[in-house]
Amino acid sequence: MAASSVLAFWAVALLLIVVPGADWAFTIGAGLRGRAVGPAVGGLVVGYAAITVVVAAGVGALVAGNPVILTGLTLVGGLYLVWHGAMTFARPSTPASPREAAAGTDRAVFLRGIGVSALNPKGLLIFLALLPQFTNLxxxxxxxxxxxxxxxxFMITCGLFYLGVGRxxxxxxHGRPAAARLxxxxxxAAMAAIGAWLIIDHLLR
Known part of the structure; x- marks a missing residue:
């Protein structure tokens, strides 16, 4: 496999990772609630590993060859980002009390992380719609x-970046509720704007 293809994908993946989304919200929430960010980020990475296995099994090639499916995934993902962005804006995360920080377990946080990434339309769009475009049949x-x-x-880049975000x-x-809410x-707001752009861009094509 050409190193140029891997580098090109890494550059695009990095841009998508740094854009706020469900992974951002989950990681920031784990940090604000005083939980160790390792289990949270580990769950996100395992979720993406599961998607990688599914795509590698042949689903990715099917999606890459069907423009209708690609468009459908983009529109669904865009709507999800608009909804999730609006909810995040309306109910911003704030630092938790000591009692809230002590609640739950690392295992529970890890499992929630798997669900966030494995079921996140943004992640599915990256792996199903974008990733196959960097392969050579x-x-x-x-x-x-x-x-x-x-x-x-993608998983290595995602893990390192979100560990940094969480810490x-x-x-x-932590201890600055006004800044946390902002x-x-x-x-x-960024999530909602990105989702709206995805929808408008595809409807105008």
Missing amino acids: HGAWPVSAQIGVLGLT LTRVVL ISRLSG
């Missing part, structure tokens, strides 16, 4: 192996 590597490499690239949240925003609302 006539390359020396099987498509499933190429998808595996690209998926691993920064705990250091900077950051949460900005994330919500």
